[in-house]
Amino acid sequence: MSDSLSWRDRFLAPSHAIESGADRPHFVCGRSKISGGDSRVAVFLAPAVTGSARLSARFSVYGPPVLIVCADYACEQLGRSGIDTARCPQVQTIENTLALDPKDRFAIIAVQDAVADALKQLHDRYHDDDTAQ
Amino acid sequence: MSNVTTIYLDHAASTPPLPAVCDALSRSLAVDSANPGGAHEPGRTAAARLDAAADEIACALNIESDAIIWTSGATESIHLALIGVIDFYKGGHVAVPEIEHRATLDVVNQLARRPDTDVTRIGVNGSGCIALDELEQALASGASLVSVAHVNNETGVIAPLIEIGRLCAHYDALLHVDAAQSVGRTRLDAKAVGASLVSVSGHKIGGPKGIGALYVQPGIGLTPQLRGGGQQAGRRGGTEPTHQIVALGTAVRMAVEAGEDVRKRLETLSDRLWRGLAETPGVRLNGADAPRQPGFVNVSVEGVYGEALLVGLTAGRPGLAVSPGSACSAASNESSHVLRAMGHTPSSAAASVRFSLGWTTDEETVDYAIALFSAEVARLRALAEAV
Numbered sequence: 001m002s003d004s005l006s007w008r009d010r011f012l013a014p015s016h017a018i019e020s021g022a023d024r025p026h027f028v029c030g031r032s033k034i035s036g037g038d039s040r041v042a043v044f045l046a047p048a049v050t051g052s053a054r055l056s057a058r059f060s061v062y063g064p065p066v067l068i069v070c071a072d073y074a075c076e077q078l079g080r081s082g083i084d085t086a087r088c089p090q091v092q093t094i095e096n097t098l099a100l101d102p103k104d105r106f107a108i109i110a111v112q113d114a115v116a117d118a119l120k121q122l123h124d125r126y127h128d129d130d131t132a133q
Numbered sequence: 134m135s136n137v138t139t140i141y142l143d144h145a146a147s148t149p150p151l152p153a154v155c156d157a158l159s160r161s162l163a164v165d166s167a168n169p170g171g172a173h174e175p176g177r178t179a180a181a182r183l184d185a186a187a188d189e190i191a192c193a194l195n196i197e198s199d200a201i202i203w204t205s206g207a208t209e210s211i212h213l214a215l216i217g218v219i220d221f222y223k224g225g226h227v228a229v230p231e232i233e234h235r236a237t238l239d240v241v242n243q244l245a246r247r248p249d250t251d252v253t254r255i256g257v258n259g260s261g262c263i264a265l266d267e268l269e270q271a272l273a274s275g276a277s278l279v280s281v282a283h284v285n286n287e288t289g290v291i292a293p294l295i296e297i298g299r300l301c302a303h304y305d306a307l308l309h310v311d312a313a314q315s316v317g318r319t320r321l322d323a324k325a326v327g328a329s330l331v332s333v334s335g336h337k338i339g340g341p342k343g344i345g346a347l348y349v350q351p352g353i354g355l356t357p358q359l360r361g362g363g364q365q366a367g368r369r370g371g372t373e374p375t376h377q378i379v380a381l382g383t384a385v386r387m388a389v390e391a392g393e394d395v396r397k398r399l400e401t402l403s404d405r406l407w408r409g410l411a412e413t414p415g416v417r418l419n420g421a422d423a424p425r426q427p428g429f430v431n432v433s434v435e436g437v438y439g440e441a442l443l444v445g446l447t448a449g450r451p452g453l454a455v456s457p458g459s460a461c462s463a464a465s466n467e468s469s470h471v472l473r474a475m476g477h478t479p480s481s482a483a484a485s486v487r488f489s490l491g492w493t494t495d496e497e498t499v500d501y502a503i504a505l506f507s508a509e510v511a512r513l514r515a516l517a518e519a520v
């Protein structure tokens with residue numbers, strides 16, 4: 001899925017949704033809620049292949065289309081990163097790439113919070129693993 | 134179906150004009166060009182066309198044809214009815230169910246700010262039926278004007294007008310009926326129910342947009358809200374749009390003539406649609422236990438976010454032209470006021486879809502809607518499964 005995918009196509013066919021049969025214990029999970037509402041997003045991160053430095057990023061969302069679109073884009077970008085270099089895309093980058101309205105910034109921030117939570121857990125897991133060795 | 138980009142299932146919002154209505158409109162536009170107020174033969178011809186259209190509405194509602202005021206639509210009719218009566222009688226007490234269309238509620242909210250007017254809002258039960266005991270209390274405490282939609286525009290639930298009319302008569306209150314959704318579909322005999330005012334819309338029944346009518350029972354006081362020109366006996370200024378009125382009259386006549394056939398057809402299609410939608414778990418029919426006008430299927434869906442469901446249904450290829458419980462976020466508390474009055478939470482009201490069927494609907498479109506709905510609900514539930 002490329003960055004140029006239309007907003008509608010990305011919503012109707014996101015390519016980074018976590019599958020129901022996914023090996024969830026393999027992933028760390030960061031979560032976030034939209035304040036004042038019932039929307040929520042979870043971002044799942046794990047090495048793409050055991051021992052690999054590349055990331056596999058997946059999401060789950062209960063919320064408006066813009067939250068699904070942002071989560072899918074963030075996971076797409078995270079999947080292009082290494083574990084040590086992974087960062088959530090900046091607000092401006094997401095906003096421009098997905099041609100979002102500024103009023104939709106709440107969705108970007110929710111996804112960023114979930115990604116930050118997931119990355120922290122990922123680093124903790126790897127830091128703990130390094131310490132154990 | 135392959136070349137179709139949208140399946141239109143939003144007839145309660147606006148029904149595509151019937152071909153015969155389009156013909157009548159364009160013919161009249163070309164021929165009836167004179168001002169119906171003109172004191173000459175072309176003017177008299179145009180005025181006769183207005184009279185003929187008024188006869189169609191009078192016949193449909195069992196009212197006097199010379200008691201009809203042409204308006205720009207039901208919104209204006211409702212505005213004129215409620216504010217016109219309150220202005221004329223220099224205040225009053227308006228009772229209105231919470232589930233009315235915004236065209237009514239916004240006017241009532243305006244009236245509530247007047248020092249000479251009281252407003253009482255009447256609740257409904259979980260099926261959307263008006264609480265008649267609350268209405269009677271309001272009438273007993275002095276309500277002088279009751280405004281009720283014959284058919285609710287979201288759920289299709291039919292108001293018990295006979296009982297409401299009896300209560301209004303007993304307490305000597307005026308009854309205004311918003312018949313925007315019901316003319317020609319669900320029989321309304323204004324005299325039998327004791328309605329003093331009835332609002333009619335053109336584009337909900339296969340007529341054009343921008344035209345409506347208000348019946349005002351002779352003897353009822355009404356202060357005009359649009360002055361200038363003295364048309365319509367001074368009750369509503371402005372030159373009457375002959376072609377639109379002719380088209381409205383045609384639409385009413387056709388709706389009445391085809392009434393029972395259309396009703397049976399829509400009943401069959403609505404049943405088929407609901408049976409298909411109900412195969413998806415966690416789907417509930419709103420107003421299921423109340424009498425409903427065929428053509429309305431309003432459902433609430435568990436486990437999906439309302440806005441996502443609506444966009445998923447409308448953005449597909451072909452997409453469905455349907456209406457939501459609300460396009461707004463449940464968090465903003467702007468989900469359907471009708472469904473919330475029926476006991477839904479804001480989230481549940483937001484995760485609702487109104488399918489409204491009409492003359493362009495057939496079994497193929499219904500089956501497509503069922504398939505798309507089922508797939509979209511499953512997809513969104515899967516997306517939310519791990520959050």
